[in-house]
Amino acid sequence: MSEAESRFARSRTMHRFTARRVTVTHVVEIEHFTRVTLSSDELGDWASTGPEDHAKVFFPDPETGVLAAPTPAGPGESGIVRPEGPAFGRDFTPLNVRTDPASGHRVFDIDVLRHDDPGPAARWAEEAEPGDEIVIVGPRGSVGAAVAAPSLLLVVDPTAFPAAARWIEDMPDAARIHVIADVDGPLDWVRSYLAAQSGRDVPVSAAGQGENGLAEAVAQARVDADTYVFAAGEAGRLVPLRRLLKQELALPREQWRVSGYWKSGTVNFDHHAPIDPADPED
Ligand SMILES: Cc1cc2nc3c(=O)[nH]c(=O)nc-3n(C[C@H](O)[C@H](O)[C@H](O)COP(=O)(O)OP(=O)(O)OC[C@H]3O[C@@H](n4cnc5c(N)ncnc54)[C@H](O)[C@@H]3O)c2cc1C
Incomplete structure (x- = not known):
């Protein structure tokens, strides 16, 4: 291992990759963000241990209110079945992962930025209420x-x-x-x-x-x-x-x-896309 490799080493952990239904338990406005608390009995083996972790959060169609989202491939298995037609998934960073002492369920927050030209995520967060159900997929893995x-x-x-x-x-x-x-x-x-x-x-x-x-x-x-x-x-x-x-x-x-x-002007920017078209290599 080179000196740089050991100085900047980051641990890698994989998690079971599946779709989980989560329920909104709390919504609070903080400066510039709406903090939404999500909880579920489907988060038992869910984990988020890296600072750049993200969950793909699926929101309802802003026009129809219908939630199209992946479903689990099978009980206890890894994998998802994607819905037919458009689905509105956006990436968010899980925060404050904890266990709710009352229900025993895992709980975490997402801080959704209020931004100009809001898409399904920002629009949903504006009106989210306890009891709303959405679906999350991931994190698939965590890099420490x-x-x-x-x-x-x-x-x-x-x-x-x-x-x-x-x-x-x-x-x-x-x-x-x-x-x-x-x-x-x-x-x-x-x-x-x-x-x-x-x-x-x-x-x-x-x-x-x-x-x-x-x-x-x-x-x-x-x-x-x-x-x-x-x-x-x-x-x-x-x-x-x-x-x-x-x-x-x-x-x-x-x-x-x-x-x-x-990306400014891009709906649902794919963060796996190369940032610099002149140098697409990692
Ligand atoms: C790994 C990862 C983690 C992330 N974590 C968070 C997080 O914790 N909190 C958070 O708020 N966001 C986070 N994001 C960014 C978030 O996923 C995007 O901002 C997303 O586009 C918002 O979805 P939307 O439905 O509101 O807008 P979209 O439907 O995707 O886009 C609609 C329009 O809004 C514009 N837009 C999107 N985001 C912004 C913005 N921030 N400011 C101004 N215009 C914008 C787009 O360019 C487009 O014109 C994360 C992204 C990644 C890849």
Whole structure:
């Protein structure tokens, strides 16, 4: 194992991959997000142990209100059966995984950002109520935090604040952490969100809003050989940053991860699609 491989090693765990019906138990508006609490007796062997975990959450058709969603392949088996016709699945980061003492069921939250041009997810969250039923698929697996890294740089827009909070929570106290937030405006709410969610106050600075704002902010932050970089948010804004990390700084592949969480103007962006069409290779 190379020095970079051991410094930035991340554990990998696979989970049973199936579709699970979950019920909304609580809805609360927090700054910029709607927090929806989901619970089910189908979450017994469900797990989410990595900071970038995501569940594909299936919402009703915003026009008809009908929920088309995958179903389990078979009792106790891995696999799903996809519905015929359109289904409205979007990715969300599970937060605050816990057991409800009253029901004994597993419970977790999703923080759904209120955004312009809302799609089925943002529209559903606006009107969600306790008792509503939806379906989740995944996480299929969890990749743990880079806990041996002496330093962590998070470059995130609001859709990835839940993931950033999980990263901060999972890192050892001794790790140095810096967040570059892709937010136009005051950062107080970002600091409060991350501190409340992770239990730790970390420095947060802003990226410039120009086309190269993220890359410029990271270049200024000076990524050294001790620093793991996780970046996620609007896919187009991540392209110059990815080029900086991969080509200009030529960081070892183990030292960074850049993930497009949504793309301006694209409905249901596929986060497995290459971020940089000029360099589709991982
Ligand atoms: C791994 C992963 C984890 C994620 N975790 C979270 C999370 O915890 N919380 C969260 O809020 N989001 C999260 N996202 C992003 C979320 O899945 C997308 O923002 C999704 O597109 C929202 O669905 P929608 O139905 O509201 O909009 P869509 O139907 O997908 O899109 C409708 C329109 O809204 C635009 N749009 C989508 N997202 C945004 C946005 N953030 N700001 C402005 N315009 C937008 C689209 O470009 C499109 O024009 C995550 C994505 C991934 C890949």
